[in-house]
Amino acid sequence: MLAKTWSAAIVGIDAAPVEVEIHATERGEQTLVSIVGLPDAAVKESRDRVRSALESSGFGHPRGATLINLAPAALKKEGAAFDLPIALGMLAATGVIDRRLLTRTAIIGELALDGAIRPVRGALPIAVKVSSVNEIDALLVPYGNAEEAALAAGSFPVYPVHNLRDAVAFFTTGDIFPYKASLQNYLHRHQEGLADFSEVKGQAVARRAAEIAAAGGHNSLMIGPPGTGKSMIAKRLPGILPPMTLAETLETSRIHSVLGLLSDGEPLLNRRPFRAPHHTISDVGLIGGGSNPIPGEISLAHNGVLFLDELPEFKRNVLEVLRQPLEDGIVNIARAAGSYCFPADFMLVAAMNPCPCGLHNPVLGCRCKPDEKRRYRSKISGPLLDRIDLHVEAGHLSEDELLAAPNGESSAAICDRVIAAREIQSERFRGLKFHCNAGMSSRQLQEFCRLERQSQLLLRQAISNFKLSPRAYDRILKVARTIADLAGQERIGEEHLFEAISYRCYDRSDW
Numbered sequence: 001m002l003a004k005t006w007s008a009a010i011v012g013i014d015a016a017p018v019e020v021e022i023h024a025t026e027r028g029e030q031t032l033v034s035i036v037g038l039p040d041a042a043v044k045e046s047r048d049r050v051r052s053a054l055e056s057s058g059f060g061h062p063r064g065a066t067l068i069n070l071a072p073a074a075l076k077k078e079g080a081a082f083d084l085p086i087a088l089g090m091l092a093a094t095g096v097i098d099r100r101l102l103t104r105t106a107i108i109g110e111l112a113l114d115g116a117i118r119p120v121r122g123a124l125p126i127a128v129k130v131s132s133v134n135e136i137d138a139l140l141v142p143y144g145n146a147e148e149a150a151l152a153a154g155s156f157p158v159y160p161v162h163n164l165r166d167a168v169a170f171f172t173t174g175d176i177f178p179y180k181a182s183l184q185n186y187l188h189r190h191q192e193g194l195a196d197f198s199e200v201k202g203q204a205v206a207r208r209a210a211e212i213a214a215a216g217g218h219n220s221l222m223i224g225p226p227g228t229g230k231s232m233i234a235k236r237l238p239g240i241l242p243p244m245t246l247a248e249t250l251e252t253s254r255i256h257s258v259l260g261l262l263s264d265g266e267p268l269l270n271r272r273p274f275r276a277p278h279h280t281i282s283d284v285g286l287i288g289g290g291s292n293p294i295p296g297e298i299s300l301a302h303n304g305v306l307f308l309d310e311l312p313e314f315k316r317n318v319l320e321v322l323r324q325p326l327e328d329g330i331v332n333i334a335r336a337a338g339s340y341c342f343p344a345d346f347m348l349v350a351a352m353n354p355c356p357c358g359l360h361n362p363v364l365g366c367r368c369k370p371d372e373k374r375r376y377r378s379k380i381s382g383p384l385l386d387r388i389d390l391h392v393e394a395g396h397l398s399e400d401e402l403l404a405a406p407n408g409e410s411s412a413a414i415c416d417r418v419i420a421a422r423e424i425q426s427e428r429f430r431g432l433k434f435h436c437n438a439g440m441s442s443r444q445l446q447e448f449c450r451l452e453r454q455s456q457l458l459l460r461q462a463i464s465n466f467k468l469s470p471r472a473y474d475r476i477l478k479v480a481r482t483i484a485d486l487a488g489q490e491r492i493g494e495e496h497l498f499e500a501i502s503y504r505c506y507d508r509s510d511w
Contacts, residue, residue: 001023001024001093001094001095001099002021002022002023002093002099003021003022003024003089003090003092003093003099003102004019004020004021004022004089004099004102004103005019005020005085005088005089005092005102005103005105005106005107006018006019006020006085006104006105006106006107006130006133006135006136007020007070007081007082007085007106007107007108008081008106008108008122008126008129008130009070009075009076009077009078010078010079010121010122010125010126010258011075011340012258012293012294012295012340012341012342013125013254013255013258013295013299013342013343014125014129015122015125015126015128015129015130016075016129017106017129017130017133017136018037018070018071018072018075018077018082019070019071019072020068020069020070020082020085020086020089020107021068021069021070021071021089022066022067022068022086022089022090022092022093023066023067023068023069023093024062024064024065024066024090024093024094025064025065025066026062026063026064026094030063030064031061031062031063031064031066032064032065032066033047033051033065033066033068034065034066034067034068035047035068035070035086036067036068036069036070036073037068037069037070037071037072037073037075037077038070038073038074038075038076038077039070039077039082040076040077040078040079042078042079042080043070043077043078043079043080043082045080046080046082046083046086046111049080049083049110049111049112049113050083050086050087050090050111052113052114053083053087053111053112053113053114053115053164054087054090054091054115054164056113056114056115057115057163057164057165057168058165059091059096059164059168060094061090062090062093062094066090066093068086068089070082076292078292079110079120079121080110080111080118080120081108081109081110081120081121081122081126082108083109083110083111084107084108084109084110084111084117084140084142084164084167085107085108085109087111087164087167088102088107088167088168088171089102091168092171096168097168097171097172098171098172101171102171104135104136104137104138105136105137105138105139105140105171106126106130106133106136106138106139106140107139107140107167108120108123108126108139108140108141108142108145109140109141109142109161109167110142111164114163115163115164115165116162116163116164117142117143117161117162117163117164117166117167118142118144119142119143119144119145120142120145121257121258121259121260122257122258122260123141123145123148123149123152123257124148124149124151124152124250124253124254124257124262124267125152125254125257125258126139126149127139127141127148127149127150127152127153127156127158128152128153128250128254130153130156131152131153131154131156137157138156138157138158138159138178139153139156139157139158139159140159140161140167140170141158141159141160141161142160142161142162143160143161143162145160146158146160146179146181147179147181147267148253148257148262148267148268149179150178150179150180150181151181151183151267151268152250152253152254157178158178158179159176159177159178159179160176160179161176181267183246183268194236194238194239194271194411195232195235195236195239195411196236196239196410196411197210197233197236197239197240197408197409197410197411197414198406198407198408198409198410198411199232199236199406199408200229200232200233200236200406200408201229201397201401201402201404201406201408202228202229202397202398202401203228203229203233203394203395203397204408205392205393205394206222206224206229206230206233206392206393206394207233207408207409209222209390209392209503210233210234210236210237210240211240211414211417211418211486212390212479212482212483212486212503213237213347213349213389213390214237214240214241214347214414214418215417215418215421215422215436215482215485215486216389216421216425216436216437216438216478216479216481216482216485217347217436217437217438217439218347218389218390218437218438218475218478218479218482219326219347219348219349219350219387219388219389219390219438220347220348220349220350220388220389220390220391220392221311221349221350221351221352221385221388221390221391221392221506222234222349222350222351222352222392222393222394223351223352223353223354223391223392223393223394223506224351224353224354224393224394224395224396225353225354225358225359225360225394225395225396226353226358228394228395228396228397229394229397230309230351230394231307231309231351233394234276234305234307234309234349234351235274235276235307236411237274237305237347237349238271238272238273238274238304238305239411239415240411240414240415240418241272241304241305241347241415241418242415242418242419242422243270244270244271244272244303248303249268249269249270250268251302251303251343252269252273252302252303252304253267253268253269255295255299255300255302255342255343256269256273256300258294258295259294259295259300261300272303272304272305273300273301273302273303273304273305274301274304274305274307275297275300275301275304275305275306275307276306276307276308276309277297277306277308279308279309279310279313279314281297281314281318282315282318283315283317283318283321284296285297286298286318286321286322287299287321287322287325287331287333287344288331288333288340288342289333289335291335292335293333293335293340293342295342296331296342298322298325298331298344298346299331299342299343299344301344301346302343302344302345302346303345303346304346304347305346305347305349306346306347306348306349307349307350307351308348308349308350308351309350309351310351310352310353311350311351311352311380312352312353312376312377312379312380316379316381319380319381319384320381320383320384322348322384322387323383323384323387325344326348326387327387329343329344329345329434329439330342330343330344330345331344348388350388352380354373355368355372355373355376356368356372356373356376382469385506386469386471386472386475387471387475388475388506389438389475389478389479389503390479390503391503391504391506392503417486418486420486420488421482421485421486422435422436424485424488425437425485428448429444432444437478437479437481437482437485438478440478440481442474445474445477445478448481449477449478449480449481449492450492451492451497452491454494455492455493455494455497458494458497458498458501459473459476459497459501462476462501462504466501466504468504472504475504476497476500476501476504477492477500479500479503480492480496480497480499480500481496483496483499483500484496
């Protein structure tokens, strides 16, 4: 007897509907189960999990030969999410469940040996996808994925189940009701539990640079001795960024859902992500990839902050792969199986010591030779530095600053100014694909960053003195535009341009 139902496979950060066909031939005493349709090892192992779950739940396993086809056959199937549709399809093929009820239901879930149903990765993109398929009327999910799927599916009915018996009851008695979830419960937790800028001692220049970076979406590099607060400032950046919009929340959550990173009680990622990979990370771990590509750290930082501490300690080839994503906000990965495009619109925040020992100043005990310092700094290429808008020096804290209590502004006060500046930019770039100054192209720079004569002379002198590249010139204009927005001024003045130039310390010949 033939039974059919629906499931889904993860492709990159999206989902593709998969038709699950089960043909059971109850002839003979020997039980043989074959799974076709390009399954991976986890899908093939579902034969044993399904058998144990059926027997533990009081249902018989089909005798004879059972053929399971996962269509389309050319699409690679991975993971244990096909356990539950295969088990229910077997029961329908043997007459326990009405086959007609299965044909318009999508099902995902991993089976435990006792029949319990475990949550799976990617429930959010799966719910978004199946809710748009005309042939599917409902989605059956593990209870652990119910809220995540219901929030993504909207009005599309999502039914949660705890175990295999519950799933069978859904098709036989209809006692299970759709899960109800409200987006409003998850969109107002932006500041809860985040570290505050008021805890940072000193570093007025670095804190100001962090505010500018947040207001315009700029990349930044902090350079200074160990223990001066560089990491503290970076970790507090998400707290001064504007709250995510609904579209940003769903897109960011989809990436984390595919990798199984949405925790219990947090079905949506409603805070700006903050990712801080270790400097031993590989290029694939940073940008994504693999035989069946998955997102990397830069995609996990999408709509948030990517913090690279001890920047020169990263391998050169790892840092160089950042160049294209920093410009385009996406990363394209090509493999023999196909091409994948992952979103990667993040703020890069990097930190480094000024020299190998970190002290830099001979008064503090630095013994590094000039050649050692040059080799240390040369680990960061010029093209990558050009893509970093703000180069900030975080100096050594004085005794008074160390002994005094922190007296900086709170994150809430800074965030109010950042939001006001972002609103100006949103209105300025209405109808365009980007919403902050860092995304401006040459055309927008000419339109929105016009300079008066005195400002042009100042910028001309900076280009000559610091040997600025054309890209660095553009970055200075973007930062100056953000500084003017923070001041609530339409015109870019000399004071805005002078401050923007001061944040290019790595372009100075005497650094």
